[in-house]
Amino acid sequence: MTFFLQLMVSGFALGMVYTLIAIGFVIILKCSKAFNIAQGHFVMIGGYLGFTFLVTFHLPVWASLLAAVAVAIIMGLLIERLTLRPMVGQPVLAVIMMTIALSVVLEGLATLVWGGEYKTYHGVLPTITLKVGELSIPPETLIGVIVSIIVVIILMLFFRYTRSGLAMMATAEDEQVVQSAGIKVTTVYALSWVIACIVGVIGGIILGGVSGVMIPLANVGMKAFAVVLLGGVNSIGGAIVAGIMLGVLENVAAGYLDPLLPGGGLANVFPFVVMIIVLIFRPHGLFGLVEIERI
Amino acid sequence: MLQVNNIEVIYMNIIQVLRGVSLEVGDGKIIALLGANGAGKTTTLKAISGLLKTEEGEVTDGSIVFDGKRIDRYGPVEIAATGITQVMEGRRVLGHLSVEENLMVFAHNRKDRKEVKGDIEKVFEYFPKIKTLRRQTSGYLSGGEQQMMVIGRGLMARPKLMLLDEPSLGLAPLLVQEIYEIIRRINAEQKMAILLVEQNARAALGIADYGYVMENGRVVLSGAADMLKGNEDVQEFYMGLSVAGSKKSYREFKHYRRKKKWVT
Ligand SMILES: Nc1ncnc2c1ncn2[C@@H]1O[C@H](COP(=O)(O)OP(=O)(O)OP(=O)(O)O)[C@@H](O)[C@H]1O
Ligand SMILES: [Mg+2]
Numbered sequence: 001m002t003f004f005l006q007l008m009v010s011g012f013a014l015g016m017v018y019t020l021i022a023i024g025f026v027i028i029l030k031c032s033k034a035f036n037i038a039q040g041h042f043v044m045i046g047g048y049l050g051f052t053f054l055v056t057f058h059l060p061v062w063a064s065l066l067a068a069v070a071v072a073i074i075m076g077l078l079i080e081r082l083t084l085r086p087m088v089g090q091p092v093l094a095v096i097m098m099t100i101a102l103s104v105v106l107e108g109l110a111t112l113v114w115g116g117e118y119k120t121y122h123g124v125l126p127t128i129t130l131k132v133g134e135l136s137i138p139p140e141t142l143i144g145v146i147v148s149i150i151v152v153i154i155l156m157l158f159f160r161y162t163r164s165g166l167a168m169m170a171t172a173e174d175e176q177v178v179q180s181a182g183i184k185v186t187t188v189y190a191l192s193w194v195i196a197c198i199v200g201v202i203g204g205i206i207l208g209g210v211s212g213v214m215i216p217l218a219n220v221g222m223k224a225f226a227v228v229l230l231g232g233v234n235s236i237g238g239a240i241v242a243g244i245m246l247g248v249l250e251n252v253a254a255g256y257l258d259p260l261l262p263g264g265g266l267a268n269v270f271p272f273v274v275m276i277i278v279l280i281f282r283p284h285g286l287f288g289l290v291e292i293e294r295i
Numbered sequence: 296m297l298q299v300n301n302i303e304v305i306y307m308n309i310i311q312v313l314r315g316v317s318l319e320v321g322d323g324k325i326i327a328l329l330g331a332n333g334a335g336k337t338t339t340l341k342a343i344s345g346l347l348k349t350e351e352g353e354v355t356d357g358s359i360v361f362d363g364k365r366i367d368r369y370g371p372v373e374i375a376a377t378g379i380t381q382v383m384e385g386r387r388v389l390g391h392l393s394v395e396e397n398l399m400v401f402a403h404n405r406k407d408r409k410e411v412k413g414d415i416e417k418v419f420e421y422f423p424k425i426k427t428l429r430r431q432t433s434g435y436l437s438g439g440e441q442q443m444m445v446i447g448r449g450l451m452a453r454p455k456l457m458l459l460d461e462p463s464l465g466l467a468p469l470l471v472q473e474i475y476e477i478i479r480r481i482n483a484e485q486k487m488a489i490l491l492v493e494q495n496a497r498a499a500l501g502i503a504d505y506g507y508v509m510e511n512g513r514v515v516l517s518g519a520a521d522m523l524k525g526n527e528d529v530q531e532f533y534m535g536l537s538v539a540g541s542k543k544s545y546r547e548f549k550h551y552r553r554k555k556k557w558v559t
Contacts, residue, residue: 163399163403166392166396166399166400166403167400167403169389169391169392169396170389170392170396170400173389173390173391173392174387174389175349176346176349176383176387177383177387177389177400178400179346179349179370179371179372179375180344180346180371180375180380180381180383181375181380181400181401181403181404181448181452182371182372182375182376182401182403182404182452183372183400183403183404184372
């Protein structure tokens with residue numbers, strides 16, 4: 001029983017990080033109607049940034065986070081201005097191709113700057129140990145959960161209560177109406193890329209602290225993708241529930257199924273199997289917004 | 296306040312839709328712009344509001360002047376800032392947002408944040424029917440409620456000139472009357488000029504000061520609203536009345552003869 005609970009708890013922690021990354025995905029999807037193939041690469045860059053600021057520069061954690069966020073903001077603005085702005089009005093497929101190109105560029109950049117090597121800063125993140133009965137929460141995961149929850153809450157408040165948040169949601173619905181309201185859609189786009197980069201980078205720092213950084217860390221983008229499909233492509237609330245679900249499933253599968261199979265590796269597949277089954281019965285995902293149609 | 300001087304509009308560099316349209320809106324006036332389907336009414340409004348540029352349309356000739364400033368080269372965001380708001384054809388609600396959020400979106404650029412709350416209440420004063428629906432998802436409102444909401448939404452920008460595109464579209468006659476009454480009140484109380492595009496000539500001329508009739512991308516007739524109401528051609532083609540007051544077919548021969556007379 002303790003073993004199971006332990007798996008649930010660390011699964012929840014992992015799931016929160018997936019949620020965080022998936023929100024970046026959802027925002028780009030809502031605003032630009034395009035899948036951002038490079039979302040996982042933002043995470044990978046985040047991991048490397050974590051290494052640079054925490055280990056190379058010996059900055060304290062808060063300063064490292066702030067510095068990484070600053071880099072993420074610049075990155076988001078540059079990406080929007082240089083690669084996506086010229087694509088406005090182009091077919092969605094072209095935008096997706098552009099994000100594929102972007103992912104390749106980011107991979108190249110990581111190789112150039114960090115040599116594409118495995119870097120780790122395990123133990124550098126502050127350790128908060130929490131013991132509830134027999135249950136102990138691994139320290140790096142706890143700080144990860146706390147940061148993820150804070151960022152997710154900030155984002156939800158942002159969408160609900162700020163002018164820019166409202167402008168983003170409105171832009172997702174009807175670009176022309178939003179422009180007739182005097183809102184600059186290019187600003188909204190830039191903001192959406194900035195947010196996608198910030199959540200990706202923060203997620204990367206957390207994941208890097210747990211298991212180190214390598215270029216393949218970018219594959220976590222696939223998990224975020226699964227979260228988004230499972231939760232419903234345009235629902236932030238759905239991303240939260242689905243992220244946690246996927247994290248828990250993955251961990252429980254790793255704990256119980258992997259030992260049964262020689263070689264293991266089932267943990268990584270299992271969440272996708274669940275995703276496929278859910279999508280068969282609920283094509284809009286668990287919480288997807290349905291198209292409202294009225295004549 | 297607004298002068299449209301002989302503008303031509305071309306979509307995607309090849310499709311010419313407006314072939315020299317001129318009209319004028321004076322301070323605080325209600326001006327009706329009438330015409331059959333495809334005449335170019337919506338295009339005229341989009342040329343004024345700049346939304347044309349979001350559809351690969353372009354004003355290729357002529358000029359649009361608002362409050363002494365030439366605005367035909369401006370984009371929609373800059374034009375909105377000069378005090379023009381377009382309420383687009385077909386309601387265009389932001390369906391997943393609530394009624395109140397829809398209103399707030401149009402207050403985005405307002406500097407006087409404190410007065411925005413008061414303006415929301417003012418919108419609900421004009422349209423009491425949607426007050427109780429303020430937290431509802433707007434996509435599920437009835438057509439009439441949505442139309443009220445989008446007019447109210449336009450008010451939130453506090454424009455000097457509102458471009459209203461077919462507010463009666465798809466509404467029952469009684470509701471059309473009600474909405475027109477409110478438009479008249481808004482015009483009088485807010486001192487807001489309104490350029491009103493309509494198929495429903497009777498309703499529009501009922502509240503307008505002056506009217507223009509468009510056909511094939513040109514203005515073919517214009518005059519004081521009372522004069523237009525009494526005009527035989529307008530009665531026949533846009534109010535569904537013939538001279539004798541009975542319904543008449545569009546395909547009748549006389550229709551073409553009269554039309555010819557206008558165009559030349
Ligand atoms: N974005 C566009 N691209 C190409 N052609 C367009 C575009 N928008 C409108 N048109 C064409 O311009 C002409 C005038 O259209 P417009 O929408 O201005 O007419 P309208 O007078 O508003 O008609 P209705 O009463 O049916 O709304 C039509 O022939 C239409 O096909
Ligand atoms: Mg029209």
